[in-house]
Amino acid sequence: MSVDSVFVHKMWNDNELSKMVKGGVPFPMLSDAGGKVGTVYGIYDQDAGVETRGRFLIDPDGIVQGFEVLTPPVGRNVGETLRQVQAFQLVRNSKGSEAAPSGWKPGKMTLKPGPELVGKVWEVWKTEMAFD
Amino acid sequence: MAEEEKIGCARPTGGPVGEPPQEEEKEPKISEKEKKTMIMVGKKAPDFSAPAYNKGKFTSSKLSDYLGKWVVLCFYPGDFTFV
Numbered sequence: 771m772s773v774d775s776v777f778v779h780k781m782w783n784d785n786e787l788s789k790m791v792k793g794g795v796p797f798p799m800l801s802d803a804g805g806k807v808g809t810v811y812g813i814y815d816q817d818a819g820v821e822t823r824g825r826f827l828i829d830p831d832g833i834v835q836g837f838e839v840l841t842p843p844v845g846r847n848v849g850e851t852l853r854q855v856q857a858f859q860l861v862r863n864s865k866g867s868e869a870a871p872s873g874w875k876p877g878k879m880t881l882k883p884g885p886e887l888v889g890k891v892w893e894v895w896k897t898e899m900a901f902d
Numbered sequence: 903m904a905e906e907e908k909i910g911c912a913r914p915t916g917g918p919v920g921e922p923p924q925e926e927e928k929e930p931k932i933s934e935k936e937k938k939t940m941i942m943v944g945k946k947a948p949d950f951s952a953p954a955y956n957k958g959k960f961t962s963s964k965l966s967d968y969l970g971k972w973v974v975l976c977f978y979p980g981d982f983t984f985v
Contacts, residue, residue: 771975771976771977771978772977772978772980772981774980774981775953776954776955776960779955779981780955780960781981782981786982794957794958795957796957797956798954798963799954799955799956800952800953800963801952801953802952807952808977810948810950811975812940812941813977817911818979819911820979820980821978821979822977823976823978823979824975824976824977825974825976826941826947826973826974826975827974828947828973828974829972830969830970830971831946831969832946832947832949832965832966832969833944833946833947834941834943834945834946834947835943835944836943837941837943842979842983842985843985845985846976851974855972859972
C-alpha cells in the first residue's frame with residue numbers, strides 16, 4: 771500500500787516489477803491517496819506526504835501479532851517476515867502450548883513454557899541458537 | 903529558473919502568488935475517530951477498504967475479507983522508489 775494511484779501501481783507492475791517477478795506482483799497493490807489508512811496505522815509521514823516502510827502481521831482473527839517500521843532508504847528483510855509468520859503459525863497451531871525462542875526457524879526446537887521450565891531454559895536452549 | 907534540486911516534497915509557500923507568506927494554517931483535518939485508533943500487538947487491526955491493482959484488474963480490497971487468513975500488510979513510500 772502506498773499513496774500512489776492504482777494507475778501508477780499498474781505502470782510500476784507492468785513496466786518494472788513484472789521484470790523482477792515472473793507474472794508480476796501476485797497480491798493486491800493497494801492505493802491510499804491522502805494517507806488515511808497509513809495515518810490510522812501510525813506510519814504516514816505527514817510532512818513528506820508519503821507512507822514509511824511499515825509492515826504489519828495480522829492473524830486469521832484480525833489481531834496484529836507484530837509490526838516493523840523503517841524509514842524510506844532501507845529495505846526490508848522478507849525472509850525475516852516469513853520466519854515470523856511461520857513462528858506465529860506454529861504457536862497458534864499449538865494453541866499456545868509452544869513458544870518460539872530467539873533465533874527460531876522451521877526445524878529448530880521450540881520451548882514448552884510451564885512450571886518445569888522456570889529457571890531451566892539454560893539447560894535446553896543455548897545462546898548460539900539465537901544465531902544461525 | 904528550474905535548477906536541478908534534491909528530490910523533496912512540494913509544499914505551498916504560505917501565500918498567494920506575488921504576496922508575502924501568511925500565517926501558517928493549523929494541522930489539517932484528520933477526524934477524531936480516525937486519530938483514536940492505535941496499533942497494539944495483541945489487539946485487532948483497524949479495518950479499511952482500498953482501491954487496488956490486482957493481477958491486471960482494478961479492484962478493491964477490504965482487510966476484513968481476509969479474516970481466516972494470515973495477512974502481511976506492507977506500506978512503502980512510493981512506486982518506483984528504489985529499495
